[in-house]
Amino acid sequence: MAGACRAYWNRVSRIPLRRFSSGGAILCFHSVTTPRLPAEGTAHVSVDTFTSFVRLARDLGELVPLSELVRRHVQGRRTSGLVAVTFDDAYAALSAELRDVLSRDRVPIAIFVVTGAAADGRRYWWDRIEDLVPRVTPDRWRAFETACGLPDEYRLGQPAAHGPLRPIRQWLLARYAGRWPRHLESALAALEREAGYQTLHRSMTFEELAGLTTLPGVEVGVHTVSHRVMPLLSDQDLHAEIRDSYTALRERFTGVLPILAIPFGLYDARTLHAARSAGMMACFTLAGASLDGACRDAIPRFCLTRSDTRARLGLRLLGVPDLVRRYSGRAPEAYPALPSPTT
Numbered sequence: 001m002a003g004a005c006r007a008y009w010n011r012v013s014r015i016p017l018r019r020f021s022s023g024g025a026i027l028c029f030h031s032v033t034t035p036r037l038p039a040e041g042t043a044h045v046s047v048d049t050f051t052s053f054v055r056l057a058r059d060l061g062e063l064v065p066l067s068e069l070v071r072r073h074v075q076g077r078r079t080s081g082l083v084a085v086t087f088d089d090a091y092a093a094l095s096a097e098l099r100d101v102l103s104r105d106r107v108p109i110a111i112f113v114v115t116g117a118a119a120d121g122r123r124y125w126w127d128r129i130e131d132l133v134p135r136v137t138p139d140r141w142r143a144f145e146t147a148c149g150l151p152d153e154y155r156l157g158q159p160a161a162h163g164p165l166r167p168i169r170q171w172l173l174a175r176y177a178g179r180w181p182r183h184l185e186s187a188l189a190a191l192e193r194e195a196g197y198q199t200l201h202r203s204m205t206f207e208e209l210a211g212l213t214t215l216p217g218v219e220v221g222v223h224t225v226s227h228r229v230m231p232l233l234s235d236q237d238l239h240a241e242i243r244d245s246y247t248a249l250r251e252r253f254t255g256v257l258p259i260l261a262i263p264f265g266l267y268d269a270r271t272l273h274a275a276r277s278a279g280m281m282a283c284f285t286l287a288g289a290s291l292d293g294a295c296r297d298a299i300p301r302f303c304l305t306r307s308d309t310r311a312r313l314g315l316r317l318l319g320v321p322d323l324v325r326r327y328s329g330r331a332p333e334a335y336p337a338l339p340s341p342t343t
Contacts, residue, residue: 023292
């Protein structure tokens, strides 16, 4: 059945690709899962799902290194049908579970590194809380929120459809600019001990990343020092997050891409200006569109999660959602809404 579906895409979809001229696309992944390396977070897809998406991208177009695609885009050259693959946060699972796939299938990827996390291979707070929620009772989770100081306006104001983690996540983004505060670490660690579980996913260390970059087609880019909400930082901190991350990468690797993958996809004009002044040639967002008409300062990507399907990805690669937005006359927002009690 899977082979028949792939043959169908091969046979039928190449004509729409030329017709729609989607302008090319950049795919954004995070980590990968296997039976021995599970994760509750939907941003992490299985190795099989990743492989299936990559095959679809090859069926509909041509996989190219990110550096080539961005260079062509910045120079105003044609990028229609070209697809690049990126990974944010430099998860250790890429080296442990995906290395053979990348080598066997010759998949070029660009890894965007949080350099502070890569210094010691630390775990990210969002994975820690996502893996804990289903392992504790609702009452215990509410008690944890209360111990953290989560205001009722966040607990009551977030749409329930976004799930139980949404209130504390948005509060952390808004109140602490996306950094887990030190004074709450003891409460989180205690909840992990009580649940008897710690997330298995973590950042690669610089040494692990160096091993992965020995594969042909593996590139490295900037994802800041500490993965904070850029618009909420002072000018000095904003510039330092980008500049210091870029410096740390260039001290360890050759050919580092002067490209910033914006943390959480949250940015404003000041973020883009700081990136340019720190030497970035382009910034990546999570706007979910093709490269058609995109400027170099804010290049969109498709963020792929566990809820995505081959059919949905196929439509996006063919540029169908872009056409719908264009002909509906809906003007996109200039910048993403920042986190608040109701967003």
